[in-house]
Amino acid sequence: MDDFNFEFENKKKKKIKKEPLFILICIICFVVGGIGGYFIHGTKETNTNLEGTVFDQIGEIVDNDFVDTADSQYSMNERLLMGMVAGLQDPYSAYMNQQQSLDLETSINGSFQGIGVTYTAVEEKGALLLNVYQNTPAAKAGLLAGDIITHIEGTSIADYTSEKIKNAIQGENGSNVFLKILRDGKSKEISVKRGSVETSVASELRTTVSQKIGYLSITTFGEGTSIMIEDALKTFQKENVKNLVIDLRDNGGGYLQAAQDILDLFIKKDEILFRTQSKQGKEEVYKATDREKYNFENGYILVNHDSASASEVVTSALQEVLGYKVIGETTYGKGVVQTQKTLSDGSILKYTHAKWLTSKGEWINEIGIKPDYEIDTTTIHDFGLAKMEKTYHYDEVDSNIKYMQEILKELGYDVDRQDGYFSKKTENALKTFENAYQLKDDGQYDKNDSLILLSALAYHVYQKLDDKCYQKVIELMK
Numbered sequence: 001m002d003d004f005n006f007e008f009e010n011k012k013k014k015k016i017k018k019e020p021l022f023i024l025i026c027i028i029c030f031v032v033g034g035i036g037g038y039f040i041h042g043t044k045e046t047n048t049n050l051e052g053t054v055f056d057q058i059g060e061i062v063d064n065d066f067v068d069t070a071d072s073q074y075s076m077n078e079r080l081l082m083g084m085v086a087g088l089q090d091p092y093s094a095y096m097n098q099q100q101s102l103d104l105e106t107s108i109n110g111s112f113q114g115i116g117v118t119y120t121a122v123e124e125k126g127a128l129l130l131n132v133y134q135n136t137p138a139a140k141a142g143l144l145a146g147d148i149i150t151h152i153e154g155t156s157i158a159d160y161t162s163e164k165i166k167n168a169i170q171g172e173n174g175s176n177v178f179l180k181i182l183r184d185g186k187s188k189e190i191s192v193k194r195g196s197v198e199t200s201v202a203s204e205l206r207t208t209v210s211q212k213i214g215y216l217s218i219t220t221f222g223e224g225t226s227i228m229i230e231d232a233l234k235t236f237q238k239e240n241v242k243n244l245v246i247d248l249r250d251n252g253g254g255y256l257q258a259a260q261d262i263l264d265l266f267i268k269k270d271e272i273l274f275r276t277q278s279k280q281g282k283e284e285v286y287k288a289t290d291r292e293k294y295n296f297e298n299g300y301i302l303v304n305h306d307s308a309s310a311s312e313v314v315t316s317a318l319q320e321v322l323g324y325k326v327i328g329e330t331t332y333g334k335g336v337v338q339t340q341k342t343l344s345d346g347s348i349l350k351y352t353h354a355k356w357l358t359s360k361g362e363w364i365n366e367i368g369i370k371p372d373y374e375i376d377t378t379t380i381h382d383f384g385l386a387k388m389e390k391t392y393h394y395d396e397v398d399s400n401i402k403y404m405q406e407i408l409k410e411l412g413y414d415v416d417r418q419d420g421y422f423s424k425k426t427e428n429a430l431k432t433f434e435n436a437y438q439l440k441d442d443g444q445y446d447k448n449d450s451l452i453l454l455s456a457l458a459y460h461v462y463q464k465l466d467d468k469c470y471q472k473v474i475e476l477m478k
Helices: 053-066 076-086 098-109 137-143 160-169 225-238 256-263 309-323 399-410 424-436 447-464 468-478
Strands: 095-097 111-114 117-122 126-132 147-153 175-185 186-193 195-198 201-206 211-218 243-247 272-279 284-289 296-305 325-328 336-342 347-360
Touching: 053 076, 053 117, 076 095, 095 098, 098 347, 117 160, 137 186, 147 160, 147 336, 147 447, 175 447, 201 225, 211 225, 211 468, 225 256, 243 468, 256 272, 256 309, 272 309, 296 309, 296 468, 309 325, 325 468, 399 424, 399 447
Parallel strands: 211 243, 243 296, 296 325
Antiparallel strands: 095 347, 111 195, 117 126, 126 147, 147 175, 175 186, 201 211, 272 284, 272 347, 336 347
């Protein structure tokens, strides 16, 4: 259903205010005259020997005459096909070769060989871990969200692409990968034993204010997700759990069938789960079956701006039909459904083929689902980080200085301004930070300061801040 890539690098989560930590843009354009113009060799000519459609004619010209100078991992034909689908200007449609299709399927199902993390590649720094999944090799080795991997097998990955980082981490099942990380500005070496990883569902029985809470974290909607969720629900039921929390934050979606199967675990027979509407306007209504149901006195759903697609299908139905309380931020707003077809060479065309509507017939595309309780939380995406081109000093002005000031302020340092002007108070705040982290306390903002500052921020955000959304659940239960 969804254009969702999650296994090692979470590409969707780059909506970082100001400058993104990492941007991977693949643009394929057919340009007539561009910013730099174009060269014409000789005179224009009309070839009257070409037959077929304009598509065929362009293909023949490119095949016969075009000199390919691109240094690309994809063949020219693959790039042409990617460009053709990109011309639809639909962010959810794509041409994928066989390997890309397999990678997408693996990421949606959340089951693979590896260590069990998602990360973002940070230019000049390494891989910032956004999540370390429960019961995975990474978790068992002691990795934490907020850690920055700086070296793999003794080699710096400061300038590695996301794909190169993934290839360096992956390896033979049962073998070890040696990582050097930064945690709160301090260096640490960790060995992780590679193995089978399941990341789509994590469950936990929690107790607070004398009540039991069944906590479910769902990161993707894959083929086996509903089975794992039902296993957890059975455990909660045996423990007489009255309160259920479903955490869908940062869940970008997955298969529509998986969302339907999950909703069918909760909603009684013949109630409408959601609807779809085809290109021709034909509406299809999806209803709950008579299978066994799991009921809870109180239900809560945690969402954020990156909860999308299948996450929104589940959230809307549980909110509209069962009255579950939605807590967090307005969701992404993806109200369309994709399907895919296998082409003659084994490659895949994934394309938008329908709209989906909530059980009440609402289309949330580019609108999202508004939470019952809106919670403003601090995340790593609220902070900017641009490439460090130089060392910055007192009395200079730059966006990097502004980002530094904002991070220092978040970490509790005494900063008088956050506008990018390197004031004396900014210099003193930086010196205090440098001294606290055993850096050269000269008050000059350099690349190493930037790396340690990011490490301190990541640790602060992922390990020290309270989960405000979950705290709201506790408050509502009192």
